[in-house]
Amino acid sequence: MATTFTQNIRGLFGGGGAATQDAAIETAALRSDRFRQERESDWKRLETIVGRMESRRLGKLSDQDVLDLPVLYRTVASSLSIARETSLDAATLRYLEALVQRAWFQVYGPRVGLWRWFLGFLGGRWSAAVREIWLDVLIALAVMVAGTLVGWLLVASDPEWYHALVGGQFADTRVPGASREVLRATLFGQSEQSGMSVFATYLFSNNAQVAILAFALGFAFGIPSLMLLIQNTGMLGAMLWLFNGQGLLVDFIAWLSIHGTTELFAILLAGAAGLHIGRAMAFPGKRSILEAAAEAGRRASTVMAGVVLMLVVAAILEGFARQLVDHTPGRFAVGGFMLVFWLVYFFAFRRKPQGAAGA
Amino acid sequence: MTAATNPLRKPGSDRERVLITPEGIALPLTLASRGTRFGALLLDLMIIGLLILATTLGLLFIGGEAVSSIEYNPTAAGRALQFFAVLWLAAMFLFRNAYFLFFELGPRGATLGKRMTGIRIAARDGGRLSAEMVIARNLLRDIELFLPLVFIASASGGGDMGAASLAATAWFLLFALFPCFNKDRLRAGDLIAGTWVVEAPKRALEPTMSAVATPSPADHAYKFGDTELAPYGEYELQTLERVLRENRREALASVAEAICTKIGWTAPGEGHERAFLEAYYTQLRAHLEIGMRFGTRKADKFEAGLVAKSAAAGTAFRFTAAELAVYGQAQLDSLERVLRESQGATMSTVAEAIARKIGRELPDTARQRAFLEAYYTQLKTRLRR
Numbered sequence: 001m002a003t004t005f006t007q008n009i010r011g012l013f014g015g016g017g018a019a020t021q022d023a024a025i026e027t028a029a030l031r032s033d034r035f036r037q038e039r040e041s042d043w044k045r046l047e048t049i050v051g052r053m054e055s056r057r058l059g060k061l062s063d064q065d066v067l068d069l070p071v072l073y074r075t076v077a078s079s080l081s082i083a084r085e086t087s088l089d090a091a092t093l094r095y096l097e098a099l100v101q102r103a104w105f106q107v108y109g110p111r112v113g114l115w116r117w118f119l120g121f122l123g124g125r126w127s128a129a130v131r132e133i134w135l136d137v138l139i140a141l142a143v144m145v146a147g148t149l150v151g152w153l154l155v156a157s158d159p160e161w162y163h164a165l166v167g168g169q170f171a172d173t174r175v176p177g178a179s180r181e182v183l184r185a186t187l188f189g190q191s192e193q194s195g196m197s198v199f200a201t202y203l204f205s206n207n208a209q210v211a212i213l214a215f216a217l218g219f220a221f222g223i224p225s226l227m228l229l230i231q232n233t234g235m236l237g238a239m240l241w242l243f244n245g246q247g248l249l250v251d252f253i254a255w256l257s258i259h260g261t262t263e264l265f266a267i268l269l270a271g272a273a274g275l276h277i278g279r280a281m282a283f284p285g286k287r288s289i290l291e292a293a294a295e296a297g298r299r300a301s302t303v304m305a306g307v308v309l310m311l312v313v314a315a316i317l318e319g320f321a322r323q324l325v326d327h328t329p330g331r332f333a334v335g336g337f338m339l340v341f342w343l344v345y346f347f348a349f350r351r352k353p354q355g356a357a358g359a
Numbered sequence: 360m361t362a363a364t365n366p367l368r369k370p371g372s373d374r375e376r377v378l379i380t381p382e383g384i385a386l387p388l389t390l391a392s393r394g395t396r397f398g399a400l401l402l403d404l405m406i407i408g409l410l411i412l413a414t415t416l417g418l419l420f421i422g423g424e425a426v427s428s429i430e431y432n433p434t435a436a437g438r439a440l441q442f443f444a445v446l447w448l449a450a451m452f453l454f455r456n457a458y459f460l461f462f463e464l465g466p467r468g469a470t471l472g473k474r475m476t477g478i479r480i481a482a483r484d485g486g487r488l489s490a491e492m493v494i495a496r497n498l499l500r501d502i503e504l505f506l507p508l509v510f511i512a513s514a515s516g517g518g519d520m521g522a523a524s525l526a527a528t529a530w531f532l533l534f535a536l537f538p539c540f541n542k543d544r545l546r547a548g549d550l551i552a553g554t555w556v557v558e559a560p561k562r563a564l565e566p567t568m569s570a571v572a573t574p575s576p577a578d579h580a581y582k583f584g585d586t587e588l589a590p591y592g593e594y595e596l597q598t599l600e601r602v603l604r605e606n607r608r609e610a611l612a613s614v615a616e617a618i619c620t621k622i623g624w625t626a627p628g629e630g631h632e633r634a635f636l637e638a639y640y641t642q643l644r645a646h647l648e649i650g651m652r653f654g655t656r657k658a659d660k661f662e663a664g665l666v667a668k669s670a671a672a673g674t675a676f677r678f679t680a681a682e683l684a685v686y687g688q689a690q691l692d693s694l695e696r697v698l699r700e701s702q703g704a705t706m707s708t709v710a711e712a713i714a715r716k717i718g719r720e721l722p723d724t725a726r727q728r729a730f731l732e733a734y735y736t737q738l739k740t741r742l743r744r
Contacts, residue, residue: 030569030645031652043564054467077384086651088644090597091565091604098562101386105479105559108381108487109466117490208452209501216502277551294483294553301495301552 032087046072129302136272147230151237165238180246211270222278229271254328257335259318266310273300389558391478402472459497479559492552499548507531569641581638587622588646592657676733682717
């Protein structure tokens with residue numbers, strides 16, 4: 001211990017005379033140490049830049065730093081491969097490996113910030129992803145139509161089905177046998193209702209959770225996604241039947257369409273996204289199951305980010321527009337406009353990422 | 360192969376992966392252990408819980424103040440209440456869904472809990488980590504974690520939902536144990552997104568042990584010849600480096616003694632072990648690095664022994680290129696295993712097989728090991744070229 005201490009002191013003051021002189025020669029005798037001494041400043045500089053990028057202190061980075069990052073990264077990466085062939089200093093190798101890894105994550109990390117990503121997403125990537133899963137969208141649409149029909153037919157054959165299909169959530173006054181006036185009251189005359197914004201927010205987070213569920217369940221080969229779609233549209237079918245019985249079908253569809261064209265579209269896309277993953281996992285083709293799932297997952301998650309956005313719009317429409325627009329033609333106008341808007345956006349708006357505008 | 364060419368990697372660890380960067384550099388990655396990830400998740404949940412609590416209390420306080428200050432106007436007070444309710448609902452949604460997204464999209468690719476435990480997410484194919492991947496892996500988190508938890512919580516409140524809560528528990532366990540059933544420790548979200556979770560080490564550049572070596576005049580006598588440096592390889596060098604860094608007295612003494620016994624020196628006196636070991640480390644490293652530059656690496660003392668023997672044995676067994684051409688890497692590896700195990704019966708079987716294959720006479724039992732060692736060394740040299 002005592003020896004080490006004296007050595008350290010001597011090293012610290014650098015005036016050890018002959019011994020230090022010898023040590024310097026000894027050090028120089030190891031080529032790998034000279035190699036390290038020559039490049040250490042580059043390594044340290046890269047470490048500083050990477051550290052600042054990691055902690056988002058970009059203000060402290062000069063333009064020169066940003067320009068030098070890729071160069072420094074390559075320099076240090078080549079230092080690592082040389083050191084692997086020439087040096088047996090385990091600490092230096094571990095340091096270089098960790099540093100190259102950190103720098104690699106910065107150089108090849110997600111370059112685009114959340115905002116830039118969002119703009120690119122709205123400007124074509126979202127609609128492109130929706131078009132890429134067109135087959136799943138069609139399947140999900142067919143399932144939803146079938147679910148609605150089944151719901152209608154079941155309740156038409158035996159009104160008891162109504163309670164099984166429509167949970168307690170909506171079966172307040174809207175039950176079989178309710179009078180026309182009661183049902184009409186649920187559709188019109190709520191413009192004075194307070195708490196609309198709270199209601200809208202609640203609807204949104206509730207619906208978003210359902211949509212996320214429909215997507216995430218795709219993991220089990222898409223079957224639960226489809227079941228969720230059938231269950232939800234079965235409820236819709238049952239309610240359509242109920243209002244039809246009192247001659248309010250058109251008014252009900254108008255009441256529903258104001259936000260429903262957006263919301264049902266969103267749920268359709270969420271189910272299709274889930275189905276897309278399920279299909280990719282069930283029929284991976286030549287790829288491995290993992291590759292297929294990852295590829296489909298990325299495409300489907302782009303669609304899903306948009307679904308959440310659509311649900312925000314749907315909730316605003318449901319919470320405000322439905323109460324404020326209190327007549328059937330107006331509601332059809334808003335709902336129809338939204339439907340056309342989404343269809344045009346997804347299927348007619350084809351902008352290439354290069355910027356060439358399509359039809 | 361990796362064990363022989365890269366002795367730095369811990370043998371037997373199944374968490375090691377190698378990622379090839381676009382520059383062609385092989386970057387070793389270590390997958391995060393399941394325990395670390397669980398710890399990170401707990402930390403994140405605690406942070407989210409605290410955030411929710413703080414937001415709720417904060418909104419309650421501010422909302423209460425605001426409402427009481429405009430009590431005379433019921434409509435305005437109602438509006439204010441609504442506003443705060445909307446804020447609260449939006450905040451809850453964001454905490455549940457956006458917390459993970461926000462942090463994992465950042466430059467560190469890790470939530471606060473992951474940062475604290477030193478791990479991060481990365482793309483499994485070695486490419487860029489994209490926003491879509493982060494979104495996908497976090498959307499799945501909803502069914503893996505929050506959905507069953509909420510369900511179990513609400514079911515246990517109800518009382519008579521035994522079967523349903525059982526199903527929710529099974530569901531929860533299925534996803535919670537998912538990382539235990541694949542070798543890359545992927546959870547369902549990782550699988551869908553094409554990501555994995557790796558350790559993100561951050562290391563400071565430590566001083567080299569050789570540069571620190573400042574022998575005092577008395578210790579300067581430690582000069583080792585080639586034969587004294589010959590018995591050890593890279594593995595022993597790194598062990599020595601670790602011992603020097605840890606700097607524990609007993610370890611230093613016992614290692615110094617072991618080396619002295621091996622090379623036939625008398626052990627250095629009390630208090631001089633470190634100086635002795637530093638000198639030995641520096642010179643052994645120089646010796647091995649010179650070897651490296653000439654294309655001969657010695658992974659450990661087993662290989663070092665072989666090299667020394669083949670140098671001593673000289674021309675006892677010399678094999679022609681044609682005789683060495685009959686075998687490849689697989690046979691080299693199994694030959695190494697046989698030599699390491701050093702079982703007489705196996706060695707003579709293998710020696711017989713090789714002799715028959717290359718059309719040589721089988722050497723007598725005493726010289727079979729030397730025969731195999733010579734064949735191994737020469738085959739290895741040939742394959743390396």
